[in-house]
Amino acid sequence: MDRMPAWADAVLVPLISILLAALLSALVILAIGESPVEALLLMVDGALMRSTGWGYTLYYATNFIFTGLCVAIAFHASLFNIGGEGQAMIGGLGVALVCLFIPFPHWSIALLVATGAAALFGAGWALIPAWLQARRGSHIVITTIMFNFIAAAVLNYVLVNLLRPAGAMDPATAPFPAATHLPSFHDMFATADNPLFRGSPANVSFFLAVLACLGVWLLIWRTRLGYEIRAMGFSESAARYAGISPVRITVITMLISGGLAGMMALNTTMGEAERLVMNATEGAGFIGIAVALMGRSHPLGVLLAALLFGFLYQGGAELALWTNIPRELITVIQALVILFTGALGNMVRVPLERMFVALRRRAS
């Protein structure tokens, strides 16, 4: 055995990567004349030390869980779905349409129907690239990324020309009726003398995201379909030999993937803004790629990575509020984490593996 133990691969590699990214970020902050220690304390204080901070951290994490799962499940079939962004936008359109035009009596029913609509619209948006990949061999990386732009243009057209209330400047729909408003963490957990999560956007869709993690885990490792997806991911020719249709699996996997991305819109559209705005996804579809890479495409890993990115987003907002660190630099810090955990995983893994092998040799 010249491999390192599984726990080291799953725990040590991401941990060391984060530390390296943090170290480099600290140097960057030092270079512009701010204190990295103070910056870290501000981030921790703003994101984790108060309930409103957690409200934001979990709100961002909810987005990243959905988009992370979207990318992760496609990875299992060795498909690279970069279209989470567009699928989430169109999912948001589905949410907006049902919320605006169906008079719901209660939010729970609205949530169920809107979840269906979000998943359906997201999946529908993934269907064409999936079919093109399966039948025509058009590379899914190219087609999904192009579909992101088409989605933005479609959404813009619909918002500006069809759904925008007359006289409004903002390319956004009218606010959703009150019956469709999802209970936020503030509504659920705050008491009269303890206003927890006040004003923060985390809402009931976080639990939906956690359920989705469980669902994806069951699907991938506990069902026949999941086995077929993984089999195709490992070797398409072997899967074909075993009687698995790559066309069918490609399309089904992408539909599930797109559906998960679409469900992200529940959080931003129904949970936070309570109307559909143009910029509802704001790059979460792309962060999903980093989350899936860092979480090693495992739902639990995705959950943890999403929490880390939620922390970075909320902590970054605090930095922007109370320090003079420009917002571009905050993006740089977030990008460093993505670079180290996602793209440069092997930079840490290979030396670590060598170290473990050397240690084992010495022991034996």
Added chain:
Amino acid sequence: MTFAKTILGTAATLALTSGAALADPALIYDLGGKFDKSFNEAAYNGAEMFVKETGGSYRDIDLQSEAQREQALRRFAESGFNPVITTGFSMSAPIAEVAPDYPDTKFVTIDGFVDPETHPNVLSILFSEHEGSYLVGMMAAMASESDTVGFIGGMDTPLIRKFACGYAQGVLAVKPEATVISNMTGTTPAAWNDPVKGSELTKAQISQGADVVYAAAGGTGIGVLQTAADEGILSVGVDSNQNYLHPGKVLTSMLKRVDVAVAEAMTKGEALETGVMVLGLAENGVGYALDEHNADLVSAEMKSAVDAAREKIIAGEIAVHDYSSDDSCPVINF
């Protein structure tokens, strides 16, 4: 756990000290970014004007995401900043949401509209961009030799169409046979900050014969002005006075005095009067820029024609159609 205690202690101190002095104003820039040389930068310049004139201080934030809109409003209001000034129409919905929770804080939305009946602590400042754009449209038409002028907008929104419609009306008032080419940079907020695309669109319009282009596109306009200067045609800047960016190459700039509005709101502080304020030509809220950088480009004839039109618009003799009043423009299709 002494380490944890230290962290907690420091965090608490930070939280207290970051609360800042009482009743400083706060300024929230829209997603285009603080230094866009245009709309947001005008707000920043206004804030700096306030600092210089009164010796006061303020805090500002450059937003990164939609969810931060409400967050920044609440955090500033909770920390005692007053008034909280915001730029961009996208802030009006979050302000309508947040303002009732902080009745003692005054909120200002520039370019946005919040109903003063239901939100007594909000001041909505609107500009008559179509009037200012009309004037620079007249100037563009007079300066054009090919009788073809261009318009490059940022994100395709009703506000930008309002600029384009006013501009086209001004052009056609001078030269009824002229052609106005209109392009939008994009359909996402990234269109506010994409100078490369702005440059490409400018080249495309030049190849169609345009020899004056008007950029109403935030940071994207930097690319438009640059390319226009490189290719030897004239351009028209927007929001801030952008004449200085390429002296002798920028015909004029459509001024939107966001800086004055911000400085005034900050100076009035807690005594700010709320409600709705529309700043047009009559209030000097919009206008065209004339300085040493474009003095040679603006002929006396041009100036007298534009000033006459200005007087007529103020007197109501010329009615410039406002796109946002009925979502349509009589002279240009989008």
